[in-house]
Amino acid sequence: MKHLEITPWFICDENDENLCAYVDTDSNYFNAEPLLLHLYPDFEQKTDEEKDKILEKVALYYQDFISSHYDNLARDCFNVTNHRLEMKTECVIRSAYFRAPRRYAQWITMQEGIILKNKKKKRKEDVGQVVGTDNGGGTQYEMEIGSLDVKGLEYKKSNFPKVFGNFFKNVLEDVLKGTQQPEIDKRILDFKKEILTNIPIGELGNPTGVKTLNKYIERKPVGGEAFTIIRKGAPAAVRATIKYNDLLRYWKLDNQYETIVQGSKVKWIYLKKNPYNIDALAYLDYNIPPKIKEFLDKFADKEKVFDTILLNKLEGFYNDLEWKLVTNPYVNQFFI
Secondary structure, three states, rough: OOOOOOOOOOOOOOOOOOEEEEEEEOEEEEOOHHHHHHOOOOHHHHHHHHHHHHHHHEEEEEEEEHHHHHHHHHHHHOOOOOOOOOOOOOEEEEEEEEEEOEEEEOOOOOOOOOOEEEEEEEOHHOOOOOOEEOOOOOOOEEEEEEEEEEEEOOHHHHOHHHHHHHHHHHHHHHHHHOOOOHHHHHHHHHHHHHHOOOHHHHOOOEEEEOOHHHEEEOOOOOOOOOOEEOOOOOOOOHHHHHHHHHHHHHOOOOOOOOOOOOOOEEEEEEEOOOOOOOOOOEEEEOOOOOOHHHHHHHOOOHHHHHHHHHHHHHHHHHHHHHOOOOOOOOOHHHHO
């Protein structure tokens, strides 16, 4: 574990002979490539399916080999013949990304002897050879070997907007399947353009629950005041919720639309400079007043939303891959 703080996605650095890639409770992940190249010098020339079968064959052999030594260990060290120590081949992983303990992604092609097949909807850019359609509806899909298994990564959390989570999942899956950086860079730039121009506001907000609301209200508006005085230390979602309720009252919409109360599930989004000096605004996704929607469409800071929600996650991912993330398409015209 000595290298974990320096290189969190694998335990041993490239100069070590230890080929253990990751350990979690009673599971051990090993890089089998050197062993496979030793046993099968032509391994790299084989198809992916042939590689998977060879890998499982080798894994099963060493599973039994190690388990037989557990018998010797139990007899020679503990003087017992009956024991529960055994090694079991759990899965064949074509590629994996280990971010930190219990935060990883892996492309599993075989699990407990069963080849995993995945019916995947084709993306627009991949449509060419049509393998099938869903019930005549025109949706094109293809069958592929493997399944993505993800644990603990941020994009799976409930407070991560679905539109960003789906994109990050696709990027992660493509990298694990061998897509190179230039293609991933292009997809990120294209997705950012989509965020800035086409994605509806309702899909960009941070989903969260407002558990504590009242304790951050210092003083409600009086006289001709528009906004509540908010106590210091209020979370961004709470501030955004209070501002939403204030706008409803100020625009005299609180009789037509419900205010957000403590315990509500909301979405909130950063704002650009606006006449009310509001830095973020919450909303109820199922019932946005037209005037609030118009305000959000005009002042939502989509660039900041992209940077704070997705870009920092992508930067961490790129750093782990030793890639450099550039989201300005013109940067290479000015810097070399």
